[in-house]
Structure formats: structure tokens, C-alpha cells
Amino acid sequence: MNDWSWIVPLPVMIPLFAAGLALALFRRPRLQPIVSVTALSLVLVASLALLVIVDDGPLVVDVGDWAAPVGIDLVADRLSALMLTISSAVTLCVLLYSLAQGRDDEEESAPISIYHPTFLVLTAGVCNAFLSGDLFNIYVGFEILLAASFVLITLGGTGERIRAGSIYVVVALLSSVLFLVAIALVYAATGTVNLAQLAIRLPEIDPGVRVLLQVLLLLAFAIKAAIFPLSAWLPDSYPTAPAPVTAVFAGLLTKVGIYAMIRTQTLLFPGGQLDDILMWLALATMVVGILGAVAQDDIKRLLSFTLVSHIGYMVFGIALSTDAGWTAAIYYVAHHITVQTALFLVVGLIERVGGSTSLTRLGGLARLAPVLAVLFFVAAMNLAGIPPLSGFLGKLGLLEAGVHEATPLSYTLVVGGVVTSLLTLYALTKAWNKAFWQPPEAEPRSTHLPLGMVGPAAALVGVGLVLTFAGGPLYAYTDRAAHALTERTPYIDAVLPDGERGTGDSADIADRGNEVEIDLGGGHG
Amino acid sequence: MIDMTPNLVLVITIGVLFTAGVYLLLERSLSRVLIGIILLGNGANLLFLVAGGAAGRPPIVGLEPEGQMADPLPQAMVLTAIVITLGMTAFLLAMAYRSWQLHRHDEVQDDVEDRRIARRAARDEPTVLGDDSESAETLDEAAAAARDETDHGAPAQERGR
Numbered sequence: 053m054n055d056w057s058w059i060v061p062l063p064v065m066i067p068l069f070a071a072g073l074a075l076a077l078f079r080r081p082r083l084q085p086i087v088s089v090t091a092l093s094l095v096l097v098a099s100l101a102l103l104v105i106v107d108d109g110p111l112v113v114d115v116g117d118w119a120a121p122v123g124i125d126l127v128a129d130r131l132s133a134l135m136l137t138i139s140s141a142v143t144l145c146v147l148l149y150s151l152a153q154g155r156d157d158e159e160e161s162a163p164i165s166i167y168h169p170t171f172l173v174l175t176a177g178v179c180n181a182f183l184s185g186d187l188f189n190i191y192v193g194f195e196i197l198l199a200a201s202f203v204l205i206t207l208g209g210t211g212e213r214i215r216a217g218s219i220y221v222v223v224a225l226l227s228s229v230l231f232l233v234a235i236a237l238v239y240a241a242t243g244t245v246n247l248a249q250l251a252i253r254l255p256e257i258d259p260g261v262r263v264l265l266q267v268l269l270l271l272a273f274a275i276k277a278a279i280f281p282l283s284a285w286l287p288d289s290y291p292t293a294p295a296p297v298t299a300v301f302a303g304l305l306t307k308v309g310i311y312a313m314i315r316t317q318t319l320l321f322p323g324g325q326l327d328d329i330l331m332w333l334a335l336a337t338m339v340v341g342i343l344g345a346v347a348q349d350d351i352k353r354l355l356s357f358t359l360v361s362h363i364g365y366m367v368f369g370i371a372l373s374t375d376a377g378w379t380a381a382i383y384y385v386a387h388h389i390t391v392q393t394a395l396f397l398v399v400g401l402i403e404r405v406g407g408s409t410s411l412t413r414l415g416g417l418a419r420l421a422p423v424l425a426v427l428f429f430v431a432a433m434n435l436a437g438i439p440p441l442s443g444f445l446g447k448l449g450l451l452e453a454g455v456h457e458a459t460p461l462s463y464t465l466v467v468g469g470v471v472t473s474l475l476t477l478y479a480l481t482k483a484w485n486k487a488f489w490q491p492p493e494a495e496p497r498s499t500h501l502p503l504g505m506v507g508p509a510a511a512l513v514g515v516g517l518v519l520t521f522a523g524g525p526l527y528a529y530t531d532r533a534a535h536a537l538t539e540r541t542p543y544i545d546a547v548l549p550d551g552e553r554g555t556g557d558s559a560d561i562a563d564r565g566n567e568v569e570i571d572l573g574g575g576h577g
Numbered sequence: 578m579i580d581m582t583p584n585l586v587l588v589i590t591i592g593v594l595f596t597a598g599v600y601l602l603l604e605r606s607l608s609r610v611l612i613g614i615i616l617l618g619n620g621a622n623l624l625f626l627v628a629g630g631a632a633g634r635p636p637i638v639g640l641e642p643e644g645q646m647a648d649p650l651p652q653a654m655v656l657t658a659i660v661i662t663l664g665m666t667a668f669l670l671a672m673a674y675r676s677w678q679l680h681r682h683d684e685v686q687d688d689v690e691d692r693r694i695a696r697r698a699a700r701d702e703p704t705v706l707g708d709d710s711e712s713a714e715t716l717d718e719a720a721a722a723a724r725d726e727t728d729h730g731a732p733a734q735e736r737g738r
Contacts, residue, residue, distance in 0.1 A: 122650070188654050195661045202668055211679045218607055218672060218685045225614050225665055226602065232621040232658055239651060240581075240628035288688040353690070 056105045060113045060128045062098040063136055063179035066091050071172035078165040085151050088168045092144040092175065099136040106133045107532070110546040112185065119553045120185075121246045127185035129543055130533035131382060135182045135311055138386045141515060142303050142393050143175050145508040149397055150296035152504025166203065174200035174300070181308050185547055187238060187245040190312060191231050194276070198224050201305060204297045205289065212292050220289035227275035234268035241265065248547035251319045251540060266321045270313065270330075277309030279367055280337035283360045287344065290359075291352035291409075295400025298352065302359050303393030307385050310366050314381065317370055318537040330371035331461050338364030338472040345479045351399055351409045354483055355392070358435065358476055362388055365450055365472075368465050372453050378534035380449030383527055387434075387442040387519055394431045394512035398424060401505060402487060411483055416492035421501060425488045427513050432484060434516050436477035442519035445527065447473055581630045587623055594620035607673040607683040611666065618662040625651045625658070 070091030077083045105111065110129035114120055128136075150171075154164055177197025184190045202224070206217040239245055241261050242253040254262055271282075278286040286306075290298050317324075341361025348354035366388070369381025399409065405421050406414040418425045430441075437443040447469060454466040519526060536542045594616045601613030629651030634641040636649040673683040 188657070192657065192661075195665075199661075199664060199668070202665075206672065206675075209675050214672060214676050214679060215686055218676065219688075221669060221672065222602070222607075222610055222614070222685060225669075226617075228661075228665075229614070229617045229621055232618075233624060235654070236621060236624040236628045236651075239625070239654075245650075245654075284688065288690065 056101070057111045057113050059098050059101055059105070060111050060126050060183065061115070063095045063102075063140065064126070064176050064183060066094050066098070067172040067176035067179070071169040071176065074172060075169040078169075081164065084165070084168045088147060088172055089144075089151070091172060092140065092147055095175065095179070096137070096140040096144055099133065099140045102128050102133040103137045106130055107529070110536075110543055112546045120547050121244050121249045121553060124189050125185040125246070125248075125547055126183045127247075127543065127547060128183055129546075130529065130536060131311070131314065132182045134382065134386060134529065134533060135307070136179060138389050139178055139182070139304050139307075140175070142389055142512065143171070143178075143300060145512045145515075146296045146300045146303075146393065146397070147171060149299075149400075149505050149508040150294075152502050152508070153294075153296065153400075155504065156502045167207065170200045170203045171300075173197075174204065178304055178308055182311060185247050187235055187247060187250065191228070191235060194231065194308070195228060197305065197308065198228065201301060205293045205301070207294060207297065216289045216292040219285055223275060223285040223289075227272050230268060230275070231272035234265060234272055237268065238265050246547070247315070247319055248544045251544050252548075254320055262321070263325055266316075266326060269316050269320075270326065273309045273312045273316070274333075275309075277306050277313065277363055277367075278360050279333055279363060280340055280360075281333075283337065283341065283363070286360055287353050287356040290356050291350065295396065295403065299393045299396035299400065302356065302396050303389045306359065306363060307389050310363065310370075310381075310385055313367075313370055314378070314385075314537070317373070318378065319540060319543060322373075322538075322540065324371075324373035327371045327373050328461060330367055331465055334364045334367035334371055335465055335468045336364075337361065337367060338468055342472045342475040342479065346475055346482075348479075349411050351402065351411055351414070351483055351487065352396075354411075354479060355395055355399060358479065359392055361472055361476065362392070362435070365447065365469060368469065369450050369453065372457055372462065374453060374457065375531070375534050375538055376449070376453035376456055378537055379527070379531045380446060380453050382530040382533055383442075383449060384446035386526070386530070387446045387516070390512055390515045390519065391431055391434045391443060394509060394516060395428070395435065397505075397509040397512060398428045398431060401501060401509060402428070404505075405501065406487065406492075411486040414487040414492075415490040416488075418488035423501070423506060423510075425484075427506075427510055428488070429484060431513050431516065432480035433477075434513075434520075436480055437473045438477070440520060442516055442523060445520065445523045449527070583627045584631070587627050591620045591623045591627070594623065605684050607669065607676060607685050610685060611669045611673060614669070615662065615666060618658070622655045622658055622662075625655045 070087050074084050074087045077087065102111070106128050107130060110127055112120075112128075113126045115124045115126060118124070150167070154167075174197050177193050177195075177200060179193075180196060181190050181193030184193055202217070202221050205220055206213050235245060238250065241257050242250060244250055244253060254265075275282045290301055293301065338361050341357050341359075341364060345354050345357035345361060348357060362384075366381050366384050369377045369384060371377070372381075401421075401424055402414065402417065403409050405424065406417055408414055434441040434443045437447040451466050451469055454462040454469070598613045598616035598620060601609050601616065604610055604613070629648040631647075633647035634645045636646040676683040
């Protein structure tokens with residue numbers, strides 16, 4: 053059997069190197085797009101390869117041949133590979149869209165030369181967070197993607213973007229500090245930050261300390277994922293960025309938080325002490341988010357609120373802590389990344405044609421741009437969960453898992469989920485009616501739709517449909533992913549084959565240093 | 578065996594840094610928020626030092642007896658965290674300066690929509706109007722005109738509403 057583990061670092065390495073290259077080519081605006089499109093295509097290919105390969109078992113790379121618990125390791129299991137594939141497909145589509153947008157309006161005052169390197173760094177950060185097998189490296193991945201997102205959200209430095217950006221930046225930094233504190237305390241309690249070793253050591257420490265660590269980590273991830281009491285920053289900061297940037301933020305960044313929650317909840321804190329609290333939070337996120345969306349007049353803000361609301365579904369799946377719950381949550385993450393990004397891209401096109409994002413000012417677009425009407429309708433129905441689209445499959449899985457749990461709380465969540473789904477349908481239908489069917493207030497400014505922008509948006513809507521038609525195999529895949537998550541041993545055994553150390557070259561050297569390691573663990577065990 | 582009893586001085590320092598940091602984080606001005614974040618970051622870095630146990634000999638294999646070495650891992654992590662904080666600080670400073678260039682202040686504002694809803698509530702109007710009667714002033718314009726608490730000498734459009 054071939055050793056495929058050399059593919060694992062590629063989704064991080066390729067965008068980082070390409071970012072450097074794109075930065076060096078800042079005077080050659082024609083070469084930059086070629087570099088970034090090539091890089092992201094390669095990432096997509098690598099992710100697809102990983103998706104197939106790791107179905108047989110997780111791949112582990114000890115970076116720099118430093119053995120696992122001391123060195124940093126990258127781990128690709130089914131969950132990571134699926135996230136990587138979806139996210140690289142989405143980033144590629146968004147990049148193509150933004151290229152066409154940049155070509156179409158020359159006047160765009162944003163410093164385009166910085167856009168490509170930053171976008172690539174963002175991709176590298178997201179991939180790093182998905183692949184990392186080390187808590188501190190997840191933090192580094194978060195910081196990489198945050199730093200890139202800071203630049204992207206304030207692109208051009210206009211007053212409005214600086215205003216919205218400052219809220220975003222401060223909140224993001226606060227969550228980073230919380231994450232850092234959590235890592236420090238984890239290290240103090242266990243003497244390691246390696247996820248696999250933590251999975252072995254955390255059950256041995258004092259339960260009170262363990263709950264404290266869990267709460268801190270969840271708090272940091274919940275800010276990133278925008279879960280209800282910590283979600284207020286999102287609808288105010290996302291909509292001001294350029295359309296492709298909003299799209300990729302909405303699709304990916306919150307999901308990185310969700311991914312981190314899934315990973316830590318399954319691997320580090322099985323047993324679900326905080327599941328009831330998470331259930332209530334999921335309910336509040338769903339209901340409060342969607343009520344915000346119903347009250348909105350601005351279509352970008354409306355979508356931001358639906359984004360918050362649908363995070364609640366994923367938290368619901370996480371809080372169920374059953375195989376069925378994880379399966380549905382993972383499927384839902386994949387579905388939601390594509391559909392939410394597609395919707396934001398379509399709204400970017402609506403803004404171009406209609407000249408506004410206010411639903412009272414828009415109107416009559418169905419006659420002007422029937423393609424947009426179809427794209428928006430399909431994506432909106434997908435988000436709302438109309439059968440047979442992928443949103444329906446994800447919601448159905450969650451509801452089934454909730455009914456199977458059969459506690460009063462889970463039934464409450466099931467009802468809340470159905471209500472949220474209906475309200476999503478209401479909010480999006482209202483938006484569709486207003487934007488596409490009501491008589492226009494003013495003459496729209498242009499009906500010109502660049503094919504390069506419609507294409508990627510349509511492709512993403514198409515990916516959503518593929519998730520529907522490939523629903524069976526995909527659901528089976530997420531089921532296997534979830535099963536491995538509940539089992540935990542495949543991950544731990546892959547990283548630490550002998551339960552002590554990974555397989556790097558430093559293993560023999562480090563054996564001598566083992567004394568310190570064991571003392572550290574023993575001092576607290 | 579590394580002594581894991583935390584150093585009381587460090588623990589108190591961490592507490593002070595976090596207290597002051599949180600206080601500053603709640604300020605309106607972005608430059609004060611920035612100082613708050615720096616303090617919080619330094620508090621977290623010190624926490625890592627405490628997490629690594631008591632200070633020991635330099636961790637170089639072959640030079641020192643292994644039982645007396647300091648734990649190098651948290652030091653490496655602190656270094657990474659310091660570099661990251663440095664980069665973020667530079668970015669926040671640039672943002673504060675840009676904000677000052679544009680508006681002559683570096684205030685982190687409330688959510689514009691929250692403000693609008695609160696204003697309508699104070700006037701006892703419905704918070705959601707179907708006809709968008711306030712559309713004369715878009716959210717962006719409202720944001721540009723709005724000032725919160727640090728408007729010394731600035732026109733107080735927002736006051737008294």
C-alpha cells in the first residue's frame with residue numbers, strides 16, 4: 053500500500069506558498085489570478101484525494117519528524133477531509149466570482165494586489181484549523197484566518213468598513229484571548245496540547261477542572277461560531293464587506309468554530325456533561341436568529357441572521373451526542389457552507405442589478421434577470437429545507453436524531469427546529485417576492501450580468517444540488533465519520549500508535565526526555 | 578520532577594492584568610480597547626509561564642540534568658502568542674489611525690440597528706415599519722453621523738432623541 057501521508061500538509065502549504073508568490077507579483081495583476089486559481093484548484097484536488105484515501109483510516113503527519121505529543125501533527129480523518137473538500141470548493145468558486153467582479157468594475161478602489169495573497173492566507177488558515185491535531189496549532193490556524201479576515205473585511209478602508217470592522221476585530225481578538233487562556237489551563241492541568249494525548253489524559257483529571265476547561269473552550273468557539281448570546285457581532289459586521297468576502301466569511305469562518313466544537317466535544321470531552329445547556333443555546337440561537345431575519349429589510353442582513361439561526365441546527369446536532377446527531381450535524385455543516393455562500397454570491401449579483409440591498413427599494417428583478425430569480429429561489433428553498441433538497445435531508449436527519457433521543461428537551465428542540473425552518477421559509481419567500489416580483493421603485497441601473505460572476509454562483513447552487521443527489525453516499529460517509537468520532541480510538545491510535553508517542557524521527561531522542569514528560573503528567577494525574 | 582506550585586506573584590500579576598484589560602476593553606475608544614487587548618494578551622502569556630511549572634535550568638539536552646530543566650513547550654507557545662499579538666496590535670493601531678483620519682475619532686460604535694430600534698422604542702413607535710418610512714436615512718448614513726460617549730465638543734445629533 054502506498055503511503056499517501058505526503059498529501060496531508062498540501063492544503064496548508066500550497067496556499068501559503070502561493071500567497072507569498074502572489075505578494076511578490078503585486079505589480080503583475082494578470083499573473084496574480086493565475087497563481088491563486090491554480091493554487092486553490094490544487095487544494096481542491098488534494099482535498100478530494102484525501103476524502104477518498106482517509107475513508108480507509110486517518111492519515112497522520114508528524115511535522116518536521118518531531119514525534120506527536122511534543123511535535124505538531126496534522127491529522128486528516130473523514131471529518132477533516134469532508135470539511136476540506138467543501139471549503140476548498142467554496143473558496144475556489146468565490147475566488148472565480150471575485151475575479152470576474154474585479155474585471156467587470158475597474159473602478160473598484162480596493163487595493164486588489166493585496167486581495168489575492170490575503171485570500172490565499174485565509175484558505176491556508178481554514179485548512180490548518182481543519183487538519184491540526186494539536187490544540188495550539190488550531191489556535192494558530194484561527195489566528196492565520198483571523199488576520200487575513202481582518203484585512204479582507206476592511207478592504208479599501210472606507211468609513212463604513214472600518215466601523216463594522218472594528219467591532220469584528222475586537223470580538224475576534226477577545227475570543228482568541230479566551231482560547232489562549234483555555235489552552236494554557238489545559239496545559240497546566242494535563243501537560244500536553246496534543247489532541248490525541250489529551251483524549252487519553254483528560255478523563256484522568258479532576259472532573260470539576262475538566263468542566264471548567266470544556267466551558268472555556270466552548271466559549272471561545274461559540275464566539276467564533278456565533279452562538280446566540282455571543283452572536284450579536286455577526287449581523288452588524290459581515291454585510292458591509294464586499295460580496296465575495298461576505299460570502300466566504302459566512303460560509304466558512306463560523307463553520308471553523310463549529311468544526312472545533314465537534315472535534316473537542318467528541319475527542320476531548322465525550323460523555324456530554326454540558327449537553328443540556330448546549331441544547332438550550334441551540335434553541336435560542338435558532339429562534340432568536342430567525343426572528344431577527346424575519347424583521348429585516350436589508351437582504352444582506354437578513355441572510356446574516358439566517359446564518360446565525362442555522363448555526364443553531366448544528367449545535368443541536370452536537371448537543372445530541374449520539375451517532376445520529378453527529379452524522380446529521382456534519383452533513384448539515386457541509387450543506388450549510390455551500391448554500392449560505394451561494395446565497396450571498398447571488399445577493400451580490402442582485403445588488404449589482406438592482407443597485408440596492410434594501411428589500412423596499414428592490415423590485416421587478418424577475419423580469420430583468422430571470423437567471424437570478426431561479427438561482428435565488430433554488431438556494432433559498434434549499435436553506436429553508438424544502439424536500440427533496442439537501443437542507444431537507446440535513447434537517448430530517450437532525451429531527452430524527454432528536455426524536456430518537458426522546459427526552460422532553462430534545463422534543464422541544466425538534467419543535468423549535470421545525471418552527472425555525474418554517475420561519476426561514478417565510479423570511480426568504482418574503483425577500484424573494486419583494487426583490488423579484490414587486491413593482492420596481494426606480495429604474496434599475498444595469499441589467500448587465502457578467503457570466504464570470506453568474507457561473508461560480510450557479511456552480512455553488514449546483515454543488516448544493518449535488519449534495520442532494522449524492523445524499524445517500526454522502527450521508528453514509530458522514531455516518532462513518534461520526535462513528536469514528538464516537539469511537540475515538542481510530543484517531544488516537546493513528547496519532548499515537550503505541551499510546552505514548554508518534555512516529556517521528558525524534559521518537560528515540562525523546563525517549564530520554566520522557567522522564568520530564570511523565571513527571572509532568574504524574575504531577576497532576 | 579518539575580515543581581508545579583504556582584508562583585503567587587505571577588498569579589496576582591495575571592489577575593491584575595486581566596482586570597485592567599477587561600476594564601479597558603469595555604471602553605469606547607479603539608486605542609483604549611487596544612491597550613486592553615495587549616494587557617489581556619500579556620496576562621494569557623504569563624498564564625502559560627505558570628502552566629509550565631517553576632523556572633528551571635535551560636532546556637538544552639546534554640548540558641543540563643534532565644530533571645532540572647524548565648519545560649520548553651510553553652515557552653515556545655508563548656513566543657508564538659507574542660508574535661501573533663504583535664501583528665494584531667499593529668493592525669488595530671492602523672485601524673484606529675484610519676478611523677481617526679476619516680472621522681476624527683476612533684470610537685467603536687454600537688450596532689446601528691440596535692440604536693435605531695432603541696430610538697423608535699423611546700418614541701413609542703413600532704420597531705418594524707412595513708413601509709420603511711425612515712429610508713431617507715440609510716443605516717450607513719446613520720452610522721456615519723452617530724457618536725456615542727466620547728463626543729467632546731462634537732455636534733450632538735444623537736443626544737436628546
